[in-house]
Amino acid sequence: MDFDLSDDQRLLKDSVDRLMAETYGFEQRRAHMAQPDGWSRGSWAQFAELGLLGVTLPEAQGGFGGGLVEAMLVADAFGRSLVVEPYFAHAVLCAGLLRHAAEASVQDEMLPVLAAGESLFAFAHHERAARHCLSHVETTARLGEAGFVLEGRKSLVLHGDCADRLIVSARLSGGMRETNGIALFLVDAAATERRGYATQDGLRAAEITLDGVIAEVVLGLDAWPGLSRAVDEASAFLCAEAVGAMDALLALTVEYMKTRRQFGRAIGEFQVLQHRAVDMQVQLELARSMALYATMMAADPDEETRSRAISAARVQIGRSLRHVSEEAIQLHGGIGMTMEYRAGHYLKRLAMIEKSFGDTEAHLDRLAAMGTAW
Amino acid sequence: MxxxxxxxxxxxxxxxxxxxxxxxxxxxxxxxxxxxxxxxxxxxxxxxxxxxxxxxxxxxxxxxxxxxxxxxxxxxxxxxxxxxxxxxxLSFNCTMVGPVIAQFGSLAQKQRFLARAANLDDWWCQGFSEPNAGSDLASLRTTARRDGDDWVIDGQKTWTTLGQYADWIFVLARTDPAAKKQEGISFLLVDLTTPGITMRPIQTIDGGREVNEVFFDGVRVPGENLVGEVNRGWDYAKFLLGNERTGIARIGITKARVRRIRELAEQEWDGDRRLIDDPGFRRKLASLEVELKALEMTQLRVVAAERQLEKGKPNPMSSVLKIRGSELQQASTALMMDVMGPYVAPFFDEHEIEFGNEPPPGPADAATAAPQYFNMRKVSIYGGSNEIQRAILAKAVLGF
Structure with a gap:
């Protein structure tokens, strides 16, 4: 049992941290967001160059050859800097889906493209009535003469507005929430109808209509095991991203408390405020512990063991992020309310993480339904 | 990793x-x-x-x-x-006085006390807190005055846990009233059969009698029973209190209690369904289990970091363990009360529960649920109250 990074992992962490320090200050981030896509193609190229887009992919397929710990390090750094590029959609979700749900030949063809960042991938899965149910798929796939024909509407597709390719989930058989009968297809994004928009945390998303779209590639016809695994891994990434964001936000808050003066002294001298900052620290440490746990358990091949661990982590992180981000704004006072200051942007990102792929209550429901065998 | x-x-x-x-x-x-x-x-x-x-x-x-x-x-x-x-x-023997004697005591003290403490041939108790020295322990007023080779102790100690069973007490006493408050304190080993000692039990809110007041009235202690150097007792006390870095969270005890809660909820009926089948109850239980898992992982991080820490140097992260560990001990006893429902009400003392002709009314373990809940209020107060732990974290981790 150890929590230490290997030398290679430490090197990766240093290089990502350095890139963030050089290219992702608050003003630089604002400039990235002002680009036509809502993010920076220049940063994207730098991520590709450092190997970050394929950080969890095998070297033979153009990847960095890392695992979930490496992904966690990227997540932590990106959380601190509030990265707005489509990293999560492309390099986490879609890389995971290709790895866990696609045939080997498809992987060999697609993963190098993904790792190079040449073609942008997004995951078109969520539907209007799904809420937090991952197996909710009403979009249909039927075999036509030219291949599988997809019909349906996808919603909240993260970075679906600018993606070149979409990984689309569609139902071949079964009721709308059954895990059996879900397939995954690769679709040319230009063949769909898209309405793009910004999200609260400065990312981009799209509503997507599939009106008789013909799938380019079949990724998997019995896709649930791979899909649920990829999403659990993505949850582990979100946990680590949230920890990075919380850590930076707490540091920002403590720094502010040491410099902001009222009643003739730094507000950090008031014990009532010190204790509130300590309670934020306690919540952060619990979240950090569970992000590590999620990272180490997300590769567990047993679906139930893995899901239990991921849901437990999401519950803790969901509670911690609420506490830390709400308290951070309160301790800052008015400055915390402005778009010109960093703290509020952390609140916004953390609040959106909490609602991604099952919120705190949904994960608690999942745990309660499972019963326990810790 | x-x-x-x-x-x-x-x-x-x-x-x-x-x-x-x-x-x-x-x-x-x-x-x-x-x-x-x-x-x-x-x-x-x-x-x-x-x-x-x-x-x-x-x-x-x-x-x-x-x-x-x-x-x-x-x-x-x-x-x-x-x-x-x-x-x-027994923690007074094994994690408190034993390590202090082993680290700072004389060879004669080690030979005389350690093996007996390990085997519980001597039962030790703690003489630290006083009526006016709780969280501010260094303000203690019990004195030890030199008289020839002996020390003569006068004053009062309190919250002495299981003192009624004890043979010996380790005492912090002021030996230099003129010095700064932390610098005039010494660490003394006192035989409880010495004349001048009175032990009075204090009944706690759970109905039990696990703590005592101890009065010292001209109690004569041989000079050889002073541990280490005169006026260095505060350092030894800090060593003692910082000694248990990871044990304070008592996660295993809470885990065992949560298991028991699940067992009992599977046996307990609410109309025509078992308590465990109530979705609200299942969520509460799952929630506690998540919190416990998060604490356990935090404890493992602290354990893993211990390899890199200088021995005897406290890790401020153990204050996180103390805060959350005590909160979850309390939360688990509260959830146990929820399992028992109205059957927490009947009061039976432990002797009646163990040896009575009939079991107390209600589910198994009902009679101990409320006393445990009451008793566990102590864990956020003792061992450095949770507010003291927050003060430690504010200074050591956040740099206030």
């Missing part, structure tokens, strides 16, 4: 589990599982079995009966002990 234990560590765990389950009588472990207290005799019996196996004081220096274990092994020992509901080797 790896969460798994090594094959040797797993074998070590199995070996300990086996010893704890087969050698410590079920009669004793069952009491703890059902929320009752071990008697003096139970405590002595269990500790002597452990000591015969070298398992009572593994945290001591090897030459005085300790084990050369890794931090992970110490963690496993503690967890298995708690999961098996074995009475913990």
């Amino acid at each position: 790896d969460l798994s234990f090594t094959a040797e560590e797993r074998a070590f765990r199995e070996e300990l589990r086996d010893i704890f389950h087969t050698e410590i009588p079920e009669r004793i472990r069952g009491k703890l599982r059902h929320g009752l207290h071990a008697s003096r005799q139970d405590q002595v019996e269990a500790q002597r079995i452990l000591n015969a196996r070298g398992l009572a004081v593994p945290n001591w220096p090897v030459e005085w009966g300790g084990q050369d274990w890794s931090p992970v092994q110490h963690y496993i020992w503690q967890e298995e002990l708690q999961l098996a509901c074995v009475p913990h080797p």
Whole structure:
């Protein structure tokens, strides 16, 4: 049992941290967001160059050859800097889906493209009535003469507005929430109808209509095991991203408390405020512990063991992020309310993480339904 | 980065589990599982079995009966002990006075006291807190005055846990009234049969009598019973209090209680459905289990970091463990109350529960649920109150 990074992992962490320090200050981030896509193609190229887009992919397929710990390090750094590029959609979700749900030949063809960042991938899965149910798929796939024909509407597709390719989930058989009968297809994004928009945390998303779209590639016809695994891994990434964001936000808050003066002294001298900052620290440490746990358990091949661990982590992180981000704004006072200051942007990102792929209550429901065998 | 234990560590765990389950009588472990207290005799019996196996004081220096274990092994020992509901080797002997004597005591003191403390031949108790020295312990006013070779102690101590069973007490007393408050304190070992000592039990809100007031009226203590140097007692006390870095969270005990909660909720009916089938209850239980998992992972991080820490240097992260560990001990006793529902009300003292002709009304363990809940209010107060822990974190981690 150890929590230490290997030398290679430490090197990766240093290089990502350095890139963030050089290219992702608050003003630089604002400039990235002002680009036509809502993010920076220049940063994207730098991520590709450092190997970050394929950080969890095998070297033979153009990847960095890392695992979930490496992904966690990227997540932590990106959380601190509030990265707005489509990293999560492309390099986490879609890389995971290709790895866990696609045939080997498809992987060999697609993963190098993904790792190079040449073609942008997004995951078109969520539907209007799904809420937090991952197996909710009403979009249909039927075999036509030219291949599988997809019909349906996808919603909240993260970075679906600018993606070149979409990984689309569609139902071949079964009721709308059954895990059996879900397939995954690769679709040319230009063949769909898209309405793009910004999200609260400065990312981009799209509503997507599939009106008789013909799938380019079949990724998997019995896709649930791979899909649920990829999403659990993505949850582990979100946990680590949230920890990075919380850590930076707490540091920002403590720094502010040491410099902001009222009643003739730094507000950090008031014990009532010190204790509130300590309670934020306690919540952060619990979240950090569970992000590590999620990272180490997300590769567990047993679906139930893995899901239990991921849901437990999401519950803790969901509670911690609420506490830390709400308290951070309160301790800052008015400055915390402005778009010109960093703290509020952390609140916004953390609040959106909490609602991604099952919120705190949904994960608690999942745990309660499972019963326990810790 | 790896969460798994090594094959040797797993074998070590199995070996300990086996010893704890087969050698410590079920009669004793069952009491703890059902929320009752071990008697003096139970405590002595269990500790002597452990000591015969070298398992009572593994945290001591090897030459005085300790084990050369890794931090992970110490963690496993503690967890298995708690999961098996074995009475913990008496903390006053094993984690408090023993390590202080081993570290700072004279050779004569080590030879005289250590082996007897490990075997619970002497039962030790603590003379630290006073009526006006709680969180601000260094303001204590009990004095020890030099008289020839002896020390003469006058004053009052309080919250002396299980003092009624004890043979010896370790006392912090002021030996230099003129010095700064932390600098004039000494650490003395006192035989409780010495004339001038009065022990008065204090009944706590659970109905039990586990703590006492101790009065010292001209109590004469031989000079050889002073530990280390005169006026250095505060350093020894800090060493003692910082000694248990990871044990304070008592995660194993809370885990065992949560298991018991699940068992009882599976047996308890609410109309035509079992309590465990109530979605609201399941969510509360799952929620507590998540919090416990998060604490356990935090504890493992602290254990893993211990390899890199200088020995005896406290890790401020152990304050996080203290805060959350105590909160979850309390939360688990509150959830146990929820399982028992209205049957928490009947009051039976422990003797009636154990030896009465009829069991108390209601579900199994109902009679101990409320007393445990009341009693556990103490855990966020003792061992450095949770507010003191926050003050430590504010300074040591956040730099206020």
